[in-house]
Amino acid sequence: MQTPLLQVKHISKTYKLNKGWFKRESVEAVKGVSFELNRAHTVAVVGEAGSGKSTLAHLLAGELELTSGEILLHGQNLATTERQQRCMDIRLIPQKPSQSLNPRQRVGDQVIAPLTMYRTLSQELRQQKLISTLRDVGLLTEHAEYYPNMLSSSQRLRVALARALIVDPEVLVFDQTLSAMDVTMRAQLVNLLSSLQQSRGMAYIIIGHQLSMIRHLASEVLVMQHGEVIERTTVATLFSEPQTDYTQRLMHAYKELTQGSS
Numbered sequence: 001m002q003t004p005l006l007q008v009k010h011i012s013k014t015y016k017l018n019k020g021w022f023k024r025e026s027v028e029a030v031k032g033v034s035f036e037l038n039r040a041h042t043v044a045v046v047g048e049a050g051s052g053k054s055t056l057a058h059l060l061a062g063e064l065e066l067t068s069g070e071i072l073l074h075g076q077n078l079a080t081t082e083r084q085q086r087c088m089d090i091r092l093i094p095q096k097p098s099q100s101l102n103p104r105q106r107v108g109d110q111v112i113a114p115l116t117m118y119r120t121l122s123q124e125l126r127q128q129k130l131i132s133t134l135r136d137v138g139l140l141t142e143h144a145e146y147y148p149n150m151l152s153s154s155q156r157l158r159v160a161l162a163r164a165l166i167v168d169p170e171v172l173v174f175d176q177t178l179s180a181m182d183v184t185m186r187a188q189l190v191n192l193l194s195s196l197q198q199s200r201g202m203a204y205i206i207i208g209h210q211l212s213m214i215r216h217l218a219s220e221v222l223v224m225q226h227g228e229v230i231e232r233t234t235v236a237t238l239f240s241e242p243q244t245d246y247t248q249r250l251m252h253a254y255k256e257l258t259q260g261s262s
């Protein structure tokens with residue numbers, strides 16, 4: 001049997017809070033979460049506020065240290081992978097990607113910045129990579145000369161995506177990235193992400209409640225509550241037979257919304 005691209009094994013994260021002299025409290029934000037993800041597949045993560053979704057995203061992207069458990073990519077434990085490489089393999093796209101852009105720096109310089117880690121890459125190759133990545137996300141070569149405020153919000157999201165894609169990641173994690181978008185932008189993004197997934201074989205982890213997007217992009221859904229995965233299901237089953245109280249409420253709200261808007 002082939003090794004899955006990503007294997008998450010019983011990972012946990014406990015935040016330790018200093019509450020003054022001798023007083024220490026801790027929050028178990030993620031508790032024993034396990035799942036696997038194959039190349040060119042998408043898993044969605046849903047759950048109420050504070051259920052541990054963002055903590056999970058940061059653990060996967062290596063921005064937080066695990067309290068216990070392990071994450072393997074191509075069967076290799078990421079704890080043994082060099083940090084720079086690891087940051088390129090799994091990239092996190094935050095909730096408001098345009099806020100991660102520097103308003104005073106040209107788009108091209110910002111997209112190319114993660115490539116500077118590849119010291120061996122010539123200036124010419126970097127430039128070629130910049131142009132092809134801008135094209136991949138539906139931007140023009142000329143956009144490299146623009147500043148972020150000269151672009152629409154949809155274009156700024158594409159810039160953030162290009163910044164992640166330029167280092168050829170294997171996994172992209174979207175932490176509620178899609179929640180602030182209007183319907184047209186979401187539809188554009190679903191198309192863009194699907195075609196990028198087909199051409200590059202990347203795996204996606206999509207965190208959020210945009211069920212219309214989850215329906216189009218994901219094959220599996222993990223439901224989190226109090227740091228644990230309480231339901232793991234296919235997208236089809238989520239829509240036809242939600243198991244837990246939480247997913248039943250989620251589906252109910254979704255049906256009201258879609259029936260109300262039709």
Ligand SMILES: Nc1ncnc2c1ncn2[C@@H]1O[C@H](COP(=O)(O)OP(=O)(O)OP(=O)(O)O)[C@@H](O)[C@H]1O
Nearest residue numbers: 015017027029047048049050051052053054055056
């Ligand atoms: N840096 C931190 N220090 C201490 N506790 C934290 C920290 N970050 C998150 N928490 C706590 O960990 C738990 C999980 O938080 P997390 O942000 O991962 O949830 P979430 O599912 O992303 O929530 P939301 O839907 O509101 O984004 C919460 O109880 C939160 O208060």
Ligand SMILES: [Mg+2]
Nearest residue numbers: 053054055176
């Ligand atoms: Mg969050």
